[in-house]
Amino acid sequence: ASTIAYRASLLDSLGDPAEVGLEHSCRYFEDGLLVVENGRILAIGPANELLPTLAADIPVHHFKDALITPGFIDTHIHYPQTGILGAYGNQLLDWLENHTFPAEQAFASREHADQVADVFLGELLRNGTTTAMVFGTVHPESVDAFFNKAATLNLRMIAGKVLMDRNAPSTLTDTPEQGYQDSKALIERWHGKGRLHYAVTPRFAPACSHEQLARAGQLLSEYEGLYLQTHLAENTREIEWVKTLFPDQGGYLDVYDHHGLLGKRSVFAHGLHLCDDEWKRLAETRSAIAFCPTSNLFLGSGVFNLTRAEHEGVCVGMGTDVGAGTSFSMLQTLNEAYKVMQLQHQPLHPFKSFYLATLGGARALELDQQIGTLEPGSEADFVVLDYAATPLLAFRMQQAQSLEERLFVLMTLGDDRAVKATFVMGERAHSRT
Numbered sequence: 001a002s003t004i005a006y007r008a009s010l011l012d013s014l015g016d017p018a019e020v021g022l023e024h025s026c027r028y029f030e031d032g033l034l035v036v037e038n039g040r041i042l043a044i045g046p047a048n049e050l051l052p053t054l055a056a057d058i059p060v061h062h063f064k065d066a067l068i069t070p071g072f073i074d075t076h077i078h079y080p081q082t083g084i085l086g087a088y089g090n091q092l093l094d095w096l097e098n099h100t101f102p103a104e105q106a107f108a109s110r111e112h113a114d115q116v117a118d119v120f121l122g123e124l125l126r127n128g129t130t131t132a133m134v135f136g137t138v139h140p141e142s143v144d145a146f147f148n149k150a151a152t153l154n155l156r157m158i159a160g161k162v163l164m165d166r167n168a169p170s171t172l173t174d175t176p177e178q179g180y181q182d183s184k185a186l187i188e189r190w191h192g193k194g195r196l197h198y199a200v201t202p203r204f205a206p207a208c209s210h211e212q213l214a215r216a217g218q219l220l221s222e223y224e225g226l227y228l229q230t231h232l233a234e235n236t237r238e239i240e241w242v243k244t245l246f247p248d249q250g251g252y253l254d255v256y257d258h259h260g261l262l263g264k265r266s267v268f269a270h271g272l273h274l275c276d277d278e279w280k281r282l283a284e285t286r287s288a289i290a291f292c293p294t295s296n297l298f299l300g301s302g303v304f305n306l307t308r309a310e311h312e313g314v315c316v317g318m319g320t321d322v323g324a325g326t327s328f329s330m331l332q333t334l335n336e337a338y339k340v341m342q343l344q345h346q347p348l349h350p351f352k353s354f355y356l357a358t359l360g361g362a363r364a365l366e367l368d369q370q371i372g373t374l375e376p377g378s379e380a381d382f383v384v385l386d387y388a389a390t391p392l393l394a395f396r397m398q399q400a401q402s403l404e405e406r407l408f409v410l411m412t413l414g415d416d417r418a419v420k421a422t423f424v425m426g427e428r429a430h431s432r433t
């Protein structure tokens with residue numbers, strides 16, 4: 001067996017602060033030891049207790065001035081939009097037409113898809129994100145390129161081919177039958193292979209006909225353990241458009257509900273403008289929402305009501321939503337989440353933020369038995385955060401004494417520079433140089 005130990009401060013989340021209380025929501029060892037064996041976590045505890053129990057030949061790597069946490073989980077992101085971050089001036093529907101669709105057309109080329117998948121996964125790892133739920137484009141090759149690269153890196157990833165058969169350029173549309181067949185072939189090829197999972201991916205209601213959404217529902221019923229990812233109630237113009245496109249449905253969510261797309265492995269991005277019934281239905285069906293603060297601000301879409309989600313019992317994970325989102329960094333995403341909640345006079349506690357980016361995300365994806373904590377038995381996907389990554393961070397940390405303050409400062413000032421190393425299944429997949 002290959003065993004190795006890491007000594008540093010250790011932090012993981014034990015539960016949602018809203019359910020278990022702030023004090024019980026985190027496990028922390030100021031001087032801790034994380035023992036990893038064959039890609040899984042073997043033990044976690046205080047260094048002074050665990051060190052004497054280790055066999056003499058087990059190497060111990062000491063990270064000084066560092067905090068080890070579980071790898072971050074990004075529940076909503078578009079890898080083909082890596083090249084369009086920071087596109088000026090538009091809100092959702094114009095942004096899609098002017099920036100997104102042109103960029104996605106290039107993914108008809110497998111070579112281009114391979115290149116972007118490489119850059120994208122490199123960015124995730126540089127930012128400490130070890131699992132993500134990822135949109136491809138309409139081209140099945142885009143998903144082959146993505147999964148191929150993710151498999152090489154041994155990452156736990158969820159992805160799918162976009163389904164869209166209307167209201168998009170003809171080079172980017174499929175048909176209900178073609179979309180169904182292409183998805184089926186990708187599911188057979190990738191779903192459950194190693195650490196990979198497939199997500200049925202209707203882009204959003206305006207780009208999908210009734211027939212296409214019905215075929216998406218059919219796929220979900222035909223295979224075990226599939227995910228569903230789409231967008232929901234992001235922008236007010238979009239919502240009005242859905243009403244005119246689907247006059248017989250009770251609202252935006254009902255369009256998806258009608259076709260059996262809600263459920264435990266379904267993740268809806270945004271959910272900014274929901275009515276009472278929609279909150280209830282999301283909770284009832286155990287569907288999750290991806291909270292994407294940088295995107296919601298960048299496109300001027302609105303302000304997510306996390307407090308309402310908590311009260312309604314709707315599961316939430318964090319999403320960067322790159323390229324409408326402006327950062328791959330989960331730390332920066334939490335920075336913006338805090339500000340969004342400040343606007344609502346609901347300051348987001350760093351333990352809650354940390355929960356959302358780790359265990360909460362894992363729960364939203366039904367993967368909390370595998371990832372999201374440092375619990376023995378779980379997969380050894382973790383990050384080493386550097387309290388001294390920049391001169392300012394180091395200086396600021398001298399003033400910050402408590403764990404909560406240090407964590408909060410990391411989230412506010414930190415970005416990819418604060419990620420010293422990222423480990424995937426116990427192997428070092430990124431080191432900051």
Ligand code: GUN
Binds near residue numbers: 078203295324
């Ligand atoms: N709604 C439909 N497609 C998209 C997309 O690519 N990004 C965002 N933010 N919203 C969408």
Ligand code: FE
Binds near residue numbers: 076078231269321
């Ligand atoms: Fe999105």
